[in-house]
Amino acid sequence: MIVYRVKEIFYTLQGEGSHAGRPSVFCRFTSCNLWTGRERDRHRAICQFCDTDFLGTDGPGGGRFRSAADLAAAVAKAWQGGDHPQARRYVVCTGGEPLLQLDAAAVEALHAEGFEVAIETNGTLPVPTGIDWICVSPKAGTELALTAGDDLKLVFPQPEAMPERFEHLAFTRLLLQPMDGPDREANTAAAVAYCLEHPQWQLSLQTHKYLGIS
Ligand SMILES: C[S@@+](CC[C@H](N)C(=O)[O-])C[C@H]1O[C@@H](n2cnc3c(N)ncnc32)[C@H](O)[C@@H]1O
Numbered sequence: 001m002i003v004y005r006v007k008e009i010f011y012t013l014q015g016e017g018s019h020a021g022r023p024s025v026f027c028r029f030t031s032c033n034l035w036t037g038r039e040r041d042r043h044r045a046i047c048q049f050c051d052t053d054f055l056g057t058d059g060p061g062g063g064r065f066r067s068a069a070d071l072a073a074a075v076a077k078a079w080q081g082g083d084h085p086q087a088r089r090y091v092v093c094t095g096g097e098p099l100l101q102l103d104a105a106a107v108e109a110l111h112a113e114g115f116e117v118a119i120e121t122n123g124t125l126p127v128p129t130g131i132d133w134i135c136v137s138p139k140a141g142t143e144l145a146l147t148a149g150d151d152l153k154l155v156f157p158q159p160e161a162m163p164e165r166f167e168h169l170a171f172t173r174l175l176l177q178p179m180d181g182p183d184r185e186a187n188t189a190a191a192v193a194y195c196l197e198h199p200q201w202q203l204s205l206q207t208h209k210y211l212g213i214s
Pocket residue numbers: 032049050051052094095096097098120121122123136137153155177178179180181206
């Protein structure tokens with residue numbers, strides 16, 4: 001039986017959010033509940049601005065893993081940082097929407113391989129126990145199932161999901177990330193202006209795109 005479908009597994013720096021700059025293995029799960037991933041469906045998706053190819057299992061390190069232990073072994077194989085007393089191994093589970101697949105067994109197996117486990121999620125699905133770092137990125141037109149965590153990283157601007165709506169939630173940090181696409185420059189300027197006026201919000205840039213790394 002195939003348990004986990006993964007688009008790609010790769011080692012890079014976390015580009016976004018509070019852990020930007022941290023060496024990380026990215027485990028990108030296939031599929032999302034807010035878009036099919038097909039360009040022809042984008043205009044009618046709930047989430048229309050996605051910057052990611054999460055379809056299939058054909059990326060570097062991707063595949064179909066038959067158990068949590070197999071998945072964790074593939075993640076461990078991708079880690080290139082060795083072991084150091086001041087740097088725990090770090091895996092970022094993303095997608096697609098990782099919470100369609102990531103379960104307590106996978107989190108446990110990743111812990112057993114020595115990883116601290118982070119997740120990037122749209123916040124619409126319940127989380128399994130044991131995840132060490134939760135980043136929720138809310139999407140207009142959806143209801144949040146996850147209203148507490150570490151980073152709340154809002155892609156900006158989304159007219160139907162403005163920052164005020166999320167300020168009362170129980171997150172350690174509130175971040176605005178400029179929406180990439182044809183208006184990235186204007187969106188970045190608008191996000192800078194918003195943070196300057198509302199200092200409870202901080203800017204999150206997608207630094208990997210500026211650096212030209214994955
Ligand atoms: C591709 S998503 C995968 C994880 C999950 N489905 C989610 O939406 O959080 C990873 C991160 O990229 C952000 N993102 C996606 N498209 C973006 C865009 N065009 N500009 C800026 N951030 C984007 C998401 O909001 C999320 O924080």
